Amino acid sequence: MTILSGIRVLDCSIAMAGPFCGQRLGDMGADVIKIEPTTGEWQRHVSAGGLKGKRINVSFLSLNRNKRSLAVDLKSSDGRAAVHELVKQSDVFLQNYRPGVARRLGLDYETLVALNPRLVYLSLSGYGESGPYVDRPGQDLLLQGMSGAMLSAGRAGEPPLAAGQFLVDAISAYTAFEGILAALFHRERTGEGQKVEVNMLDAITTLQMQEISVHTIGGKPQELSAEPHAHVYIRAPYGSFETADGYIIVAFPPLEKFGELIGEPAFKGLQDETAGWTERDMIFAKTRERLKTRSSAEWLALFRANDIWAGPVYGYADLVEDPQIAHNGTFIEYDHPSEGRIKAPGFPIRFSATPCSVRRGAPLAGEHSREILHEFGFDDAQIDALLASGAINAGEAP
Template sequence: MKVLEGIRVLDVSIAMAGPFAAQKLADLGADVVKVEPLGGEWQRHVSAGGARGNEVNASFLSLNRNKRSVSLNLKHDEGRAALLELVRTADVFLQNYRPGVAARLGVDYDTLRAIKPDLVYVSMSGYGETGPYSAKPGQDVLLQALSGGLHSARRDGEAPRPAPFFLVDAFAAYSAFEGTMAALFHRQRTGEGQRVDVNMLDAIIAAQMQELSVFTVGGVPQESSDEIHAHSYIRAPYGIYPTRDGYLAISFAETDVLARVFGDDRLEAYESERDGFTHRDAISRLVTENLARETTEHWLDALGAEGVWVGPVHDYASLVHDPQVAHNGSFVEYEHPTEGRVTTPGFAFRLGSQTQEVYRPAPLNGQHTHEVLREIGLSDEDIEALERGGAAHRDPRGTPVASA
């Protein structure tokens, strides 16, 4: 039995953070029913990098495995009524509408709680449901910029540089997953459902627990450097440095060890703990100068043999072939009905008693409309009437109707 087997999640979210959170529940065995509009969720039509695929693009595939799709028009009375019937069978309802939209659609917490008192209702937003920023667009790079953290890795005179992946969306997704699991555990103990509020701003602030505490408790300001340095609160050398033929990552290296490996007596003038902060630029300048003399492979061997924390700097093309990644099984492969063989990142944790797997590929829009609506008692004739009236949609390659 999977951890969340028997738990039904209604996922009406879009884009990344909400669907990613719901997918994590699906990976643990929850029956995640993705409720999409008749034209399909927004992410079906917009993909990062323009990776559109045959019919289902890469972005949608990456965030919706192990789910079923029901296509309903929530602006249609009969479509909304079908959703409310589904709510009676659900344990979790997850949405990331802009503040106020859920109430306008009649799927706010108070309305759904009246139907299913023990429902766990997860509401995700950019900045919070109320407050001066609540109506602002909650997009990843905007939240990265607001979070304060981008000033911790820049060089003097350079603009702050955001992370090259959707960092805030990912942290918000993990926060929603964590909050949902906590609420389900509370419900198991007490029988009580509740509302779980997650916003991207709080998620990225909480992720900087150590750094922001160094500032708020220790009073240490963020100070940028003239030379390469990846984190204002860690001593030099720390960051990504160029070599003769590429780049090398160095973390917490001792200056006396570097002096010996480099054969550079100048580094002996600096003691790591004493001078690593106050003479950060001078140390980093010497490290940069020395690393440029030899190849990345040379320094990986020479510095690694002395216990220095060093590593390669992968791009995606080299990451997917890394031997540790292969050993861990960090990527999973499965067959998709329209996209063929699909390879995506796998699972962030493992349970000793169970194996997580892709047991259902990312669905076609409305692929499971008949299947799911039958489960709440609607007949094929009822569902076909919803389709004719514009309240529902079924992909013809989905579950066949009984008469077929």
């Protein structure tokens, strides 16, 4: 048994944020039914890195484990009616359609709550369900640009740099996941479902609670300088620095002690919380030049021995082989029917009594259509009629 065993989730989401949220629910034991078009969800047909896989591309594979697939034409009356039957017996409905689409499909909150008052309905959008940006595409990089975060690191006068991961999608997924769990807890107390709204713009804005408060409360602007500091609101030295054989991170060490260790006399007598700001570029530049003289391993050994905050800069190949990662069991491996042996990031939350597990890999489009509809009370004749009309696709099991 896992912690969300017995919870049924209808996941109508696409791309990353919604499916990632659904996968987290599935990892914790929920029965997540991915409702997708008969031709398969959009993410099946595009892939990060262009990796297509054998029958399922890497992007879809990474975001849809522990789900079953019901491939249904929601534009057909038969298809919508079938999904409405599922709603009556489900706990959570998750969608990230553009505002207005759910209503056109008959999958809006008002329609579904009339069918099931206990339903937790999660609506995930780019900018909110109303307002001046309601029709804009909620794409990760566009929202990174709006978030303000891209002007908190780097050099003045150079193009802003995006995060090295799909940051807005990921934090939006976790915000939606949190909202669903809270609403389920409320339902346990009261018996009432409710609508939960999450938008990506608010998610990435509230993630920056500390940084934005420095601006709104303290009145301190984002002031980039000549050197590529890792954050405008952290004193120097703070960032990645080249060594004789790679790069390391150094995070705001005590300046005088740090100067002694790297052999930089200019840091003698500097006060951390004054010079660390007023002499930020000088400190960064001199640190950069000194650290080029020795290897990463030499510097890191010296800094760790002297309680200086420093660490390596990894690529994914390094991360996967890290001993702490191995100790934590961060990556999981399992066999997928069509894609073979899978190694992927696992479960960031550990429960002593109800551990997460991989019960199934990402499904083929419609792989479980017959199975799901049988469970919800459809007989063979009804399912055959839906197949014949094109309202559903039963897929092809691997």
